Structure formats: C-alpha cells, structure tokens
Amino acid sequence: MKNSKTLAILKDNLWTNNPIFIQILGICSTLAVTNNLRNTVVMTLGVSFATALGSMTLSAMKDLIPRKVRMIIQVLVLSFFVILIDILLRAYLPEVSKQLGPYVGLIITNCILMGRAEAFAQANKPLLSFWDGLTSGLGYMAVLLAIAVVRELLGFGTLFGLRIMPEGFVTWTIMIMAPSAFFLAAMVMWWAKNKQAARAAKAKAPTQGGKA
Amino acid sequence: MKKESLGYVVIFTFVVCALFVFVLAAANQFTKAQATANREFTEKAAVLDALGIAWNDKAQAASIYDAQVTRIDGSSPRAYRSTIDGTEYLAVEQSGAGLWGTITIILAATPDAGRIRGIQLIAQNETPGLGGRIGEAWFLSQFRGEKSDGGVRVATGAESKGTGDTNPDNGVLDGVSGASRTSSAFEAIVNNALKRVRAVAGGTL
Numbered sequence: 546m547k548n549s550k551t552l553a554i555l556k557d558n559l560w561t562n563n564p565i566f567i568q569i570l571g572i573c574s575t576l577a578v579t580n581n582l583r584n585t586v587v588m589t590l591g592v593s594f595a596t597a598l599g600s601m602t603l604s605a606m607k608d609l610i611p612r613k614v615r616m617i618i619q620v621l622v623l624s625f626f627v628i629l630i631d632i633l634l635r636a637y638l639p640e641v642s643k644q645l646g647p648y649v650g651l652i653i654t655n656c657i658l659m660g661r662a663e664a665f666a667q668a669n670k671p672l673l674s675f676w677d678g679l680t681s682g683l684g685y686m687a688v689l690l691a692i693a694v695v696r697e698l699l700g701f702g703t704l705f706g707l708r709i710m711p712e713g714f715v716t717w718t719i720m721i722m723a724p725s726a727f728f729l730a731a732m733v734m735w736w737a738k739n740k741q742a743a744r745a746a747k748a749k750a751p752t753q754g755g756k757a
Numbered sequence: 758m759k760k761e762s763l764g765y766v767v768i769f770t771f772v773v774c775a776l777f778v779f780v781l782a783a784a785n786q787f788t789k790a791q792a793t794a795n796r797e798f799t800e801k802a803a804v805l806d807a808l809g810i811a812w813n814d815k816a817q818a819a820s821i822y823d824a825q826v827t828r829i830d831g832s833s834p835r836a837y838r839s840t841i842d843g844t845e846y847l848a849v850e851q852s853g854a855g856l857w858g859t860i861t862i863i864l865a866a867t868p869d870a871g872r873i874r875g876i877q878l879i880a881q882n883e884t885p886g887l888g889g890r891i892g893e894a895w896f897l898s899q900f901r902g903e904k905s906d907g908g909v910r911v912a913t914g915a916e917s918k919g920t921g922d923t924n925p926d927n928g929v930l931d932g933v934s935g936a937s938r939t940s941s942a943f944e945a946i947v948n949n950a951l952k953r954v955r956a957v958a959g960g961t962l
Contacts, residue, residue: 580886606773611766618773625777629784636788639795700886718935721886 551676558680565688565730566737570656575689576726578648582705585693586686587645591630591652593682599623599658600666600678607667619662620653627653657681692729696720799879800835801826807848807863807877808839809901832962836953839865846874847957851950856938858882860891864950866905868958873909876900876947888939895921899930905951911944913937 564570571592578584602622603610610618631649634642642649652658661681666674697703700720702710719725758765798815801822805812810825812818826848829836837848848865860881865874876897883889890896899921903909911932912922919934932940 578885584885609760609769611760611769613761614766614770617770621774621777625781628781632781632784632788632792636791636795639792639799643799721935 550673554673554677555680558677558684559687560684560737561741563684563688563737564657564660564681565685566734568657568660569734570660571685572730574651574655575692575730576723577651579689579693579726579729580696580700580721582690582693582697584645584648585689587641588648588652589682589686589689591627591645591649592655592657592685593679595623595626595630595652596658596661596682597675597678598626600661601671601675602626603662604666604669604671604674615667616659616663619659623658623662624653657685688730688733691733692726695729696725700725803863803877803879804837804848804865807865807875808837808841808846809865809875810839810841829957829962832957836957836962837865847954848874849950849953849957850879851946851953853942853946853949855881855883855942856888856936857884860939860942860946862946862950864947864954866951866954868954870905870951870954870958873900873903873905873947873951883939884936888933888936890933890936891939891943896931896933899923900947901925903930904928908948908951909944911940911947913940 558564562568565572565575574588574592578588599619599622603619606618627649630652631642634645634649661674661678665677669677694704697705697720698709699717702708702714702716717725758768798818802812802818804826805818805822808826810821812821825841826837826839829838832849834850834852836850839846839848845868846865847868848863850861850863852859852861854860858881860883861879863877863879865876866872867874878892878897881889881891883891900909902925904926906928909928909930911917911930913932914937917932917934917940919931922929922931930944932943
C-alpha cells in the first residue's frame with residue numbers, strides 16, 4: 546500500500562504532473578541556467594534538496610502553523626534551507642560556491658518550493674513530503690537537463706565543457722540566450738501533452754467503440 | 758490558546774523566526790573561520806595569478822605570496838607591490854559596474870601603467886555563457902603583457918574576432934561576442950585600474 550503510494554508520487558512528479566511541462570512552475574530558472582549543463586546540474590540538485598528538506602520540515606510542523614501566517618512561515622523555512630546550503634558551500638566547497646555565484650540565492654525564487662509546500666506538505670506526513678519534494682526536484686531536473694543538452698551542444702558545441710562538435714562548427718548564439726529556452730521548453734510541453742493526450746485517448750477508445 | 762488567535766500567531770511567528778535565525782547564525786559563526794580562510798586564499802591566489810607567479814597548492818601559494826608580495830599599507834581598495842626578476846610591479850583591486858552586477862578584478866602592471874602584467878577576475882554576476890565568459894582563460898590571457906598608452910580598448914561588434922587578440926603592442930583586446938555591454942564595462946574597469954596603478958605609484962593610496 547505504502548509502496549504503491551510512493552511509486553504513484555514518483556510517477557506523478559516525473560510525468561503526469563511534472564512541475565515544468567504540466568504545472569508550468571520554475572520557468573525563470575529554466576530560462577536562466579539551461580545554457581550550461583554544469584550550472585543546470587547544480588541548480589537542480591539545489592532545488593531538489595531545498596524542496597525535499599523544506600517540505601519535510603513544513604510537514605512536521607504543519608499542525609502548529611496558523612493558517613493566517615502559513616505562507617510567511619513557508620518562505621521562512623524554505624529560505625532557511627537555501628541560506629544554509631549557501632553557508633555550507635562557502636565554507637566547505639568554496640570552488641563550487643564561487644562558480645554558482647548568484648544561483649544559490651535564486652533557488653528560493655523557484656515556485657516549485659512553495660508549490661509543493663502548499664499543495665502537498667500541508668496535508669501529508671513528513672517522510673512522504675520529503676519524497677514528494679525530492680521527486681518534484683527530479684522531474685524538474687529531467688526536463689532542464691534535456692533542454693540544457695540541446696542548448697549547450699548547439700550554443701557552445703560542448704557538453705559539460707567538453708568539446709563534442711567538430712572544430713568548424715558554427716555555434717548558435719540564440720541557444721545561449723533566453724529565447725531559445727522559451728521555444729525549447731514549449732516544445733517539451735507540446736511533446737509531453739501530445740503524448741499524454743494520445744495515451745488518454747487510447748485508454749478511452751474501447752468504450753467509445755462500444756457505444757458506436 | 759487557540760491556534761488562530763492573535764496571541765498565538767504573534768508568539769508562534771516570533772518563536773519560529775528566532776529559532777531558524779538562531780540556527781543560521783550558529784552555522785555562520787561555526788563556519789566563519791573556514792570561510793575567511795577560503796576568502797583569504799582566493800585573494801592571495803588571485804594576486805599571484807594576476808602577477809603571473811605560478812603556484813601548485815594552497816600551502817605553496819601562501820608561502821610564495823608571503824615571500825614575493827607585500828600589501829601596501831593603508832591602501833583601500835587593496836594594492837600590492839611585487840618584484841619579479843628584478844622588475845617592480847604594482848597590483849590593484851578594482852571594482853566597477855558590469856551589465857548586471859559589480860565586476861571585481863585584480864590588475865597587475867608596471868608602475869607607470871605602460872604595460873599590463875596580468876588580470877585576474879575575482880567576482881562577477883554577468884550572464885552565464887555570454888558576459889560570464891570574461892572569466893575564461895582566452896579572454897583574460899590576452900591582457901597578459903598588453904601595452905597600454907593611457908589605456909586599452911576592448912573591441913566589440915564586428916571588430917572583435919571573439920577569440921582573443923594576439924598582438925601585445927596594439928593596446929586592443931577582443932571583446933566577448935554577444936556581450937558588448939559587458940566587454941565595454943570591463944574595458945572601463947581595466948582603464949580605471951590602470952589609472953589607480955599610476956596613482957599608487959605616485960604615492961596616492
């Protein structure tokens with residue numbers, strides 16, 4: 546029973562209710578970080594951990610939070626984890642911290658954190674909320690990585706900074722800039738919606754056939 | 758006390774804020790020494806890199822820095838003096854506005870600011886992949902040994918090849934393609950740093 550629920554959450558966050566192509570959350574960071582795979586990996590890991598830990602904490606204290614101030618408390622707890630990550634990186638992984646620069650602080654502006662706190666952690670147990678936050682982050686990561694592969698490959702001719710395209714390859718500057726993320730994200734949404742619609746139509750088909 | 762009553766809301770919010778802020782303050786305090794040591798190392802390494810002095814690891818960088826570089830007392834922002842192979846060089850820290858945020862560099866040059874020894878980037882918040890490329894080796898290394906006649910010029914638009922200028926005597930460098938504003942901002946910061954080198958050499962700290 547419990548296993549089926551965790552699996553259902555995983556499937557929901559990765560596919561049926563993916564934060565990017567179904568809920569359309571976290572689009573700002575999709576535009577900002579996906580021109581470079583390394584930044585994408587770090588950003589999505591940061592979002593995954595902050596969402597998971599934030600959701601777990603908020604779920605643990607949900608019975609104590611008055612409804613009037615719940616959003617303030619959610620922002621407080623989520624930003625707490627983001628700042629904590631920033632402090633720890635600065636002390637123990639200064640190189641990573643330097644490369645990330647402003648991105649760590651930007652994790653808090655990601656709507657997925659608040660979205661999961663409001664939609665899930667408020668009504669579920671801490672461990673399940675942790676799992677929900679983590680898988681939401683993974684759903685976000687999967688889409689961003691796919692977009693980043695296309696953008697870095699065509700924009701720089703590299704993947705993770707390693708040269709992939711031949712020397713004479715003319716890089717597509719548009720791929721480095723935000724507009725390319727707009728149309729790539731839209732293409733992912735189009736593909737996913739189509740796929741899901743086709744599946745839904747297939748599931749319905751036998752009954753419709755019977756009626757006709 | 759009722760959960761939705763004013764008293765509970767005020768006390769709850771206060772306690773939760775105090776608790777989380779306390780943990781953050783404690784984490785900050787606990788890691789402060791480590792973070793300061795990291796920052797100091799980054800600064801020393803940046804000065805050595807700008808001066809073109811090679812180093813291998815943290816400990817070596819610290820000992821080379823102590824042996825070869827002296828910070829000029831009372832200078833603010835920081836200025837440094839170093840003698841390499843009998844030639845004196847000055848290094849200064851310079852900040853200026855980029856396209857999005859502040860760009861901070863260390864520039865090393867001869868005391869008359871006639872030739873740049875090297876530049877190292879300390880901090881920037883430019884667009885990753887565009888303006889952010891000012892941190893790349895091809896961009897920074899073209900400044901090494903560049904002649905400056907009252908300043909240098911970073912070429913933008915069609916004039917820039919975007920791959921790095923190879924002539925150290927023309928006082929012109931290649932800007933980053935697609936990041937003309939960041940390139941121009943960088944030019945202004947470099948020229949201000951060169952002015953500062955002359956000022957420091959003249960005794961103005």
